[in-house]
Amino acid sequence: MGTHQAVGDEPVSRIERKRGRRIQEILTAAAELFGERGYAAVSLEDVAERLDVTKGSLYYYFASKDALGTAAIETLGNEWTSRLENLPAARAGSPADRLRALLREHTTIAVREYPAALGLFLVPREWPQDQKERIKELRGRHDGLFRRVVEEGVATGEFRVTDVGTVLQCMHASMSQAPVWCEGLGGTALDEAIDRLADTLMMLVVREP
Amino acid sequence: MGTHQAVGDEPVSRIERKRGRRIQEILTAAAELFGERGYAAVSLEDVAERLDVTKGSLYYYFASKDALGTAAIETLGNEWTSRLENLPAARAGSPADRLRALLREHTTIAVREYPAALGLFLVPREWPQDQKERIKELRGRHDGLFRRVVEEGVATGEFRVTDVGTVLQCMHASMSQAPVWCEGLGGTALDEAIDRLADTLMMLVVREP
Amino acid sequence: MGTHQAVGDEPVSRIERKRGRRIQEILTAAAELFGERGYAAVSLEDVAERLDVTKGSLYYYFASKDALGTAAIETLGNEWTSRLENLPAARAGSPADRLRALLREHTTIAVREYPAALGLFLVPREWPQDQKERIKELRGRHDGLFRRVVEEGVATGEFRVTDVGTVLQCMHASMSQAPVWCEGLGGTALDEAIDRLADTLMMLVVREP
Amino acid sequence: MGTHQAVGDEPVSRIERKRGRRIQEILTAAAELFGERGYAAVSLEDVAERLDVTKGSLYYYFASKDALGTAAIETLGNEWTSRLENLPAARAGSPADRLRALLREHTTIAVREYPAALGLFLVPREWPQDQKERIKELRGRHDGLFRRVVEEGVATGEFRVTDVGTVLQCMHASMSQAPVWCEGLGGTALDEAIDRLADTLMMLVVREP
DNA sequence: TATGAATGAGGCTTCATTCAT
DNA sequence: CATGAATGAAGCCTCATTCAT
Structure with a gap:
């Protein structure tokens, strides 16, 4: 599965651009939360909720909480x-x-x-x-x-x-x-x-x- | 019983002085760890281990992690x-x-x-x-x-x-x-x-x- | 997310019906056990075991033992x-x-x-x-x-x-x-x-x- | 140690009478609490507190919570x-x-x-x-x-x-x-x-x- | 892609029990 | 006798992670 390059350099196809955008959304939400409460105090559930998706989805973009x-x-x-x-x-x-x-x-x-x-x-x-x-x-x-x-x-x-x-x-x-x-x-x-x-x-x- | 007053004013009896000393030991260990890794990232297990006691013992002196x-x-x-x-x-x-x-x-x-x-x-x-x-x-x-x-x-x-x-x-x-x-x-x-x-x-x- | 509403009114989608059924299974098992031994004497482990799932799974459906x-x-x-x-x-x-x-x-x-x-x-x-x-x-x-x-x-x-x-x-x-x-x-x-x-x-x- | 006969028949010596009285006090307190909250919901700490002694003392009179x-x-x-x-x-x-x-x-x-x-x-x-x-x-x-x-x-x-x-x-x-x-x-x-x-x-x- | 579900390890907390003093 | 202290198992709960669909 072509997953987990996460912060690639330049997205090419339309589909990859979309993926890139999604990743940015996730990263933004995550950065905000980590910054607000600290790394340990934020759960992936929190991140997912802010994005209105399920926890599981995040794993399609990031291999682990640490990676995120x-x-x-x-x-x-x-x-x-x-x-x-x-x-x-x-x-x-x-x-x-x-x-x-x-x-x-x-x-x-x-x-x-x-x-x-x-x-x-x-x-x-x-x-x-x-x-x-x-x-x-x-x-x-x-x-x-x-x-x-x-x-x-x-x-x-x-x-x-x-x-x-x-x-x-x-x-x-x-x-x-x-x-x-x-x-x-x-x-x-x-x-x-x-x-x-x-x-x-x-x-x-x-x-x- | 005589539990959980933790940071009392001045210990009187020998036994209370001992208790006070134990509390200080715990507090020192805890402060170090919390300082090192942050509150959320430190488990009571960690604190206990540094003191070479079991987790449960800490509750003899402090009512909760927050209190500690x-x-x-x-x-x-x-x-x-x-x-x-x-x-x-x-x-x-x-x-x-x-x-x-x-x-x-x-x-x-x-x-x-x-x-x-x-x-x-x-x-x-x-x-x-x-x-x-x-x-x-x-x-x-x-x-x-x-x-x-x-x-x-x-x-x-x-x-x-x-x-x-x-x-x-x-x-x-x-x-x-x-x-x-x-x-x-x-x-x-x-x-x-x-x-x-x-x-x-x-x-x-x-x-x- | 869609957690912990537990006893909703009427399930709609197929997936929600399934969820409803699962909840009923859990409730039945729980009611039996609580009835047998009393609330305090029953652990979630007991409930989980009777259902052949892990303790943690119960929390996907109920927010706490009390809620269950x-x-x-x-x-x-x-x-x-x-x-x-x-x-x-x-x-x-x-x-x-x-x-x-x-x-x-x-x-x-x-x-x-x-x-x-x-x-x-x-x-x-x-x-x-x-x-x-x-x-x-x-x-x-x-x-x-x-x-x-x-x-x-x-x-x-x-x-x-x-x-x-x-x-x-x-x-x-x-x-x-x-x-x-x-x-x-x-x-x-x-x-x-x-x-x-x-x-x-x-x-x-x-x-x- | 001559312990744990608990509810003996007739106390003889003065010291045994005293022991018997203590046992009765404990039993009364325990019965009240068990009755109030149920067996599982009462801790020995609770019993001890009502008697104004420490948990450990109870073990001098009863071999276990069950025995009590x-x-x-x-x-x-x-x-x-x-x-x-x-x-x-x-x-x-x-x-x-x-x-x-x-x-x-x-x-x-x-x-x-x-x-x-x-x-x-x-x-x-x-x-x-x-x-x-x-x-x-x-x-x-x-x-x-x-x-x-x-x-x-x-x-x-x-x-x-x-x-x-x-x-x-x-x-x-x-x-x-x-x-x-x-x-x-x-x-x-x-x-x-x-x-x-x-x-x-x-x-x-x-x-x- | 995304979701609902499940898991399992680990964290906090309680408590019966033991024991040196 | 009684206490203070400690232990360890067990209980509740959270959460990163996995997976079938």
């Missing part, structure tokens, strides 16, 4: 990174402007669209060993984005940092927790909170006049 | 906070010195002694509602320690911050992730990593000359 | 009452004839078909509170059958009773114990025992010439 | 029977008067003092096989009391019955359920209910003028 989990993270990570990569404000301007844009966008996505899914990257503790590797890879690519900007700022003398790696870790950790702090906030208050976070994190690369 | 979880967090949080409160270097000197001392000690405890337990405070997502309240309380007391120093520094003009609340959140989030980054580090490398983290986080309150 | 218990009683009670309601001999003739017919049929069902299940109605002591209400309702409907005949007999002067309610209670209690006395009896002896019981209970409404 | 159960029933049955045997009104007068006195007293004990314990005799279904035998014996002796009076009444022509055995069964069954009907009744209402029951059951031996 891995793929969900992967999809999520890729989409996220792509959005940051394609953010216009992050591609031009001074390193400071670009970094702030990245920080704001990243936090906004976290808080607005995947209010919980960020925990997935942050807390690989509860994931099976297999997935941990995958997650680290994804984070690598993700971090690369920020790293390039920071290093460029350092190179141009615009930034001054204690240690690039540590700074990036702090940024990531802080943004990942944003959905938790911001729980319950909305509208303007939320925007302001995001701004405050970005401003605060910019302090980590600050170069005083 | 709550107590584990509570104990851990209290001990942690106490240690920070009693840290000599955190009680005298300039706000900057005291803050750095707190940051280093907090991170050291996290990395060295409870390499995993910090996640408990950080990720309340997956905890039953009951516990969430408790965790928030504990964090409040914990955060208060840092907050006082930061606010004092701001008052004296020694610190300059974007926003006290946000700064504290970032500090906490960052330190909580330290055990994950530091996984595998040891000896001098570990000390240096902790130093780097403290230095980096000090940037958040920096007052330029 | 409630449904078992409900089904049993309804079926029982229906059979009495539709008994030809209980719908025509003098009250005395009809009452004796009811007594005999009721006892026969108890002894022959649900040799044990009667205890379910009789001993609500050990049932969770929820079920107690349900049981009382069922008994109400059930008792109504007998009550109508007795009251009619009293109205026509054919019967003379001390107190209708008390008489009904005695009848019910006595018939419910019949399976216990009759344990081991068979064939003619059993028929005679049932006759004797009916005759004896008729004494409770006797009107002397 | 058997002994509890035995004690209860014996006491009950003795009280009926010694009832003045049941030892003199016409069979009718004596029978009515027995019925009333029996029901009164059931409802007033052991509001639930009667079920123990009535529903041996849920008891381990061992106990069933014992219970049947006890019931035999118990029934003998009623039987003698009924048979005497029949012999003198004062009573007319369909069948002595059946009549006795009905009486017993009906009285055993009394605590259930009477649940919630009190004072005069309770007395009246008991009277009604006795009057109703007297119908079973009625000899019309």
